[in-house]
Amino acid sequence: MTNSTQKDTGLNLRGRDFIGLADYSSEEIQYLIDLAVELKRKQKEGEVYQPLKGKTLGMIFEKSSTRTRVSFEVGMFQLGGHALFLSRNDLQIGRGETIWDTAQTLSRYLDGIMIRTFAHRTVIELARGATIPIINGLSDLSHPCQALADYQTIYERKGSLKGLKLAYIGDGNNMVHSLMVGGCKLGMNVSVASPEGYGPDREMIEASREIAAQTGSQLQIVTDPKEAVADADVIYTDVWASMGFEEEQAERVVAFRNYQVNEELVKYAKPDYLFMHCLPAHRGEEVSEGIIDGSHSIVFDQAENRLHAQKAIMAAIL
Incomplete structure (x- = not known):
């Protein structure tokens, strides 16, 4: 699936946060499902598809995970990008730096951030402070x-x-x-x-x-x-x-x-x-x-x- 496909469907999600499914229309959710099916087909058939070449995703983990970490890291690699694992101990958040300051700083380095955390308000605060897309990898409120x-x-x-x-x-x-x-x-x-x-x-x-x-x-x-x-x-x-x-x-x-x-x-x-x-x-x-x-x-x-x-x-x- 190419960028032209987004144009053909009339949907362009570039730059959006992915915090909860309530933020997306029925058509946008179905579009993501269809895109997932298409990317799965490409991967199974050995077709190289790397639209995110040169892009980097920061992955903040305050909660441990098997599926979330491996799937995001492998997925970013298959799309041509790089995923950077960041535990709470790797960030100054653990020493009291605000979420806002962290978001502002990481936005200067990264193209997107995925966060898996306890409090949903942490995801919201990160999105408010960031100038790049935020993906909710899990919070106490939702798991989109x-x-x-x-x-x-x-x-x-x-x-x-x-x-x-x-x-x-x-x-x-x-x-x-x-x-x-x-x-x-x-x-x-x-x-x-x-x-x-x-x-x-x-x-x-x-x-x-x-x-x-x-x-x-x-x-x-x-x-x-x-x-x-x-x-x-x-x-x-x-x-x-x-x-x-x-x-x-x-x-x-x-x-x-x-x-x-x-x-x-x-x-x-x-x-x-x-x-x-x-x-x-x-x-x-x-x-x-x-x-x-x-x-x-x-x-x-x-x-x-x-x-x-x-x-x-x-x-x-x-």
Whole structure:
């Protein structure tokens, strides 16, 4: 895909931040999915495509990661650019320098910044201070890169997204926030089942409902996993205690004991349902081994598509 393709579609995302899917229109998200599919084809066929030759991406990691670091670093290399890993200890942020000053300084050296952090406000502050595109690699509020890769994966398997039902079972965390927003933007129906007190953020629910009203999607927030999974095309789950909530693991195991995705629960979904998990997974907790390692599971397709989806983001905005 070339720059002329952006012109042909009437879309030009160059210079944009990628902080959340709510900032992008349905057409722009679909464009990124299509671009990810095209870049994946090029990579599989051995076609060299390096639109970012000579460009550098700074990668700030305040949270550790396997998939985020490797996929961004490899993706930038395949696009002809260079990725620079920056831990908190590598930056003066760890010694008290402001996010604003850091953003201003790094903007003089780099062509873009990806940040994986705890507080979403850190991403916002970085974007306000930077004069180059900022990519949200994960925050406590959202995980848009993973969601984009997830919707690419469903699109590849099902051929379309509009009208499909995605059921999310588990903690109302950053992952489900991005799935709700993205799903509603793309015309999917999203059903979320969480225990009382562990549901999605209320503001994210309201934002998603406003989007759904515009696209014709349906958003359902319930406490009964069976109700959420009924006739689902896709079943999605995540760990019960996300990074930063490890001290709540014991109490969460009790609260979520009836929310495991297992052989009994999936009977309520469509026969050809897909099972998804953003990984890492705790087999025997949020999902049974038979489901995550079974024939309906596409968790490693999701993991692979982090590479292609993020290449699409970088190629489009850098």
